[in-house]
Every structure is written in C-alpha cells, then in structure tokens.
Amino acid sequence: MTGADDGYVRVTMPAEMEEMLLRLSQPGGASLQLDAEASHPFPVLVVEQVPGEHLWLDISAIREVAPELKRGTAFRLLGQSRDQMLRTPPLAMSECQEQGGRLLCRCPYPTSLEVLQRRASFRARLRLGMEVGAIVRGDDSETSLQGDLKDLSLEGCQLELPLSGAGFLADADLVEIELCFLNGTRFVIPAKPRHRQADPERQALRVGMQFVAPSGDQERQLWHFVREIERESTRQGEGSESSLLPSLLFQTDLTAPAPVSRRNVSPYATPMARRLARIAGYLDAQLLEIKQGGRLDSVQLSSFADRLLGLHAEDREALLFATCCLYNEPLLVRHGLGVAVHLLDLASTGPLPRDVRKALVACAMVHDLGKALLPAELLEARDWGAPQREALAAHVEVIRERLGACHWLASGVVQAVVMRINERLDGSGYPEGLSGEQLGELTRLASVVDVVEAMRRDRPDRPAWAISDIYRHLLSHPGQFDARWVKRYLKHFGVMPIGTLVRFPGGELGWVQRLDGMGRLAQIQLTERAEAPGEALGEVLRGERLERLGEVAEVLAVSC
Missing domain, CATH: 2.40.10.220 (predicted glycosyltransferase like domains)
Structure with a gap:
C-alpha cells in the first residue's frame, strides 16, 4: 500500500484488489462518478471482472450518461464495504453493447484501488x-x-x-x-x-x-x-x-431561492438588517472556530469585509441602523460589526484608499473575538479590579496570533485597530500601557468608536448608557481620548445618531433611521416598546408627518 494525496491509501496487490472489487459486485455496492466534474454518483453494477484485463459494467439504469462515456469521458467506480470507502483511479470505457435489454460496457482493469479507512461513525x-x-x-x-x-x-x-x-x-x-x-x-x-x-x-x-x-x-x-x-x-x-x-x-446556484439556514427565518427589522445578518453569521461561525483552536480564515474575512464595504456604499444610513437590529447575535459579534460600520463611516469622510478602509473593517470586525477564549466568570464579572483588567488584556494577543494567515491585512492597520484599540492617551489602557505620541491617528480614532459602541450596549457590570452620557464621558476625559476625534465623531453622527431610540411629547417612541445634512431627524420608525428593534416595528415617518410629533422630549438608552 502507498499513500494518496487526499487521505486515501493506494492498494496495488492483485489478490487484495480482486477481493475489494468483489465487494463492488454486490447489488448496490458500486457507483459511477464522472471524474471531470466531480458529479453526483450514479448507481452501476459490476457484472464481471477479469483480473489484470478488464471489468464489465451494467449501466442500464443510467443510460443518460452513456453518450458521455462512449466519448471517452473519464469516470471512477466508487463503493463502500465494512469500514472502508473504495474508489478506482480514473477509467474510460473501451466499448459498450446491448445484451438482452441491458447496456453493458467494458473498461480496463484498474491498476490500483484507493481505500479510505473510515468507521461508519466518522463525522x-x-x-x-x-x-x-x-x-x-x-x-x-x-x-x-x-x-x-x-x-x-x-x-x-x-x-x-x-x-x-x-x-x-x-x-x-x-x-x-x-x-x-x-x-x-x-x-x-x-x-x-x-x-x-x-x-x-x-x-x-x-x-x-x-x-x-x-x-x-x-x-x-x-x-x-x-x-x-x-x-x-x-x-x-x-x-x-x-x-x-x-x-x-x-458552488452556489444563482437561480436557486434564498439559502436555507438558521438565520433565514429569524425576524429582522429591515431588509438591510437581514443582509447584515449574513456577515454576522460568518463572525459567529468564526467565533466558534476560534473556540475550537482554529485560526481566522483569510479568504472568508476578505470576502465579508468586501461585502460590508458594498453595503455601506449602497446605503450607509440603512447599514448604520442595521447594526442595532441584530439582538439575537452574540455580544462579541454585535460589537465587532458596530465598530466596523461606524469606523468605516467616519473614516470614509477622509481620503483613505479602499484597501485601507477594507483592512479597517476587517480588523474591527474581529478585534474582540479573542475574548471568546477568556473564562466565562471574567466576562460576566460585575466588579472590575486590577486582576480582572490584567486577565482581560490576554484577548489581544489571542486574536493577533489567529490573524497569522491574513497576509493581505496591512500590518499598520492590524497594529492600530487590533493591538492598540484599547490603549489610552494617559497610559491607562492595555495591553502595553502606551501613551501620548506612541498612539497614531488610526488608534485614536478607533478607540473612540470602540468605546461608544461598548457603552451603548448592556454589560454584566452596568446597563447601556444614553448617547448624551457617552458623549459627556468622552469629552470629560481628554487625558484618555483624543478630543479632536471625539468632536469629529459627535459632529459626524450627531447628538441623536442613527440607531437612537427617542420619545416625543405625545409619548410616541421612534427609532432614528435617517438624518438631514444638518444632523436633524429626517426619518424615524415608530415602535411600541423600548427594546432592540425587531420585526414588529411600526410606521415609517418623514417630512410633515414627522414634524407633527414635535421636538424630541427624551433620548432613551436601549442596548442593541
């Protein structure tokens, strides 16, 4: 026996091959697969073997593939017996003939067989x-x-x-x-x-x-x-x-209906939220892969970063609101997407090239996934002291190691967003306690976005904060956060950013979905409950109908 390329073992001993081919001769024991297309296997009967010379196959049940076989299309014989999966190397028919209503074809006797030893319980x-x-x-x-x-x-x-x-x-x-x-x-x-x-x-x-x-x-x-x-x-x-x-x-069939999946039937507040949920599904699966010791998949990360850039270019406001609508997803997934979308939106106001924006998005999506490997009691802690903060810092190195295969990511962006997003200007951050001029512009920008996204969601040690309280906190800590980026954030997203829940004088509740060029409400969607937006949202209001509600009476803190 010798090794094959994909886990199969090649058998060349004539007596052993003859015994294995006898197993394929049992009713239902063999299938034929067109090798060129890795197609679905067709049932076939091995009616005779002459060791070292040829095999006779009955292909009466699959006459539709006979023309291809007669043209010389290569195929493999497949089968299974006991704990083994069997296959021949590629073969080709040498002749076909009708006999008593059956279509029989002859092919050369295989020079070897390939065996994959698998128990029936192998998963x-x-x-x-x-x-x-x-x-x-x-x-x-x-x-x-x-x-x-x-x-x-x-x-x-x-x-x-x-x-x-x-x-x-x-x-x-x-x-x-x-x-x-x-x-x-x-x-x-x-x-x-x-x-x-x-x-x-x-x-x-x-x-x-x-x-x-x-x-x-x-x-x-x-x-x-x-x-x-x-x-x-x-x-x-x-x-x-x-x-x-x-x-x-x-391989996706573009003419097929929407893919079947757990998320396909979940309720979503908007069509954009449903599309963003596909990216959330990728991050959720990547989260599980990390828990099982795997690395970040470079190809998948690139593909979904491109997809997020495309959604942003299509409708940035709808995408910003969609980040509030994924309440069924894990907190680490929601937070990563929230940071990615808001970081992209703020960074897009400048002249950053597309490849840099893509790297920003990719790094932001995954920057916190290393927390999945931290002890549950740490993530659920209600009191935070120096020991807890020191243990928390371990997640940064975890995700850096898992990024090893993502060579397309610019090292500067990885450093700024993954490694240093939790650093602070006064040196009170982690993992290295860097400060001042050691922190570049991307880090200063990313840290502001990260903190806003973290504070607007519930945590075990505190409930979500209202956006006004978040802004007040950032502005009152200029030693930790770059005041220029805090003010740019406030100016860009406004005092009532998209995704904010507001109450009007008449008691109506509405989610902010669009703003005008001056940062004023341009579109809200009514809701009956002060909770994360789901499928049962109410009417969309804009223009005069929105103006009739009056000025906003209260901005509410609702974790998304």
Missing part, C-alpha cells in the same frame, strides 16, 4: 464557509425548523437550529431532515433527535440526529456527501492541495 465536519442548510419537519409535515448542518456521518449528523425550536424537538420522536446544498442538491432522510445543547447567548440549539434505517441508495448518497465534505475541507485547509477541484456541492 465529516464542515469548515468555515462550507454552508449546508437543513429543514427539520415533524410528523404533520406542517411544522418545520430551518438550521445549518455542522457535521455528517453515515449514521447521523449534527444540526444547529434556532433555540426557539427546543419545544418542538422535545415532543418529536421521529423527524424528517432535508439537507440543502448550495448547488441545489437536496437529500431527505428520517432521523431521531438525540442529544441537545442550548447556547442562549447565540440563540442556538445544537442537536445530534441519528438516521433511521437508510436505504442502500441513501447510504451511497451519504457516503458521497461525507467524501465531498472531507475533500472540500482538505482543499480549503492550511497547506491545501491546490490541484483538488472545488466540490460542486458548495
């Missing part, structure tokens, strides 16, 4: 960026949940579903799972819910599912999915094998 884990949606239906087929596939084996899978689905699963002994791949492939199988793990911070529920009595065809499809997930994961991993073709399962 192929989806890497960051490999999206597979899942629909879980109950007995009545009317009740359903949407979620995301996290790993897959021949025996079962792990899904991430909305936390609100806990009751539905508690009453379900048997469910139907439909896996939905990006290229439009769908797979349906019955399953039993097993273990459950709730994550209230992420409003998510991890559920282990055990497949029930899969048929031979379902097992072949599952094996194909497991193999493709493994192959795509290998292709995307560090030191990846660039010669591996991308799996078609993860």
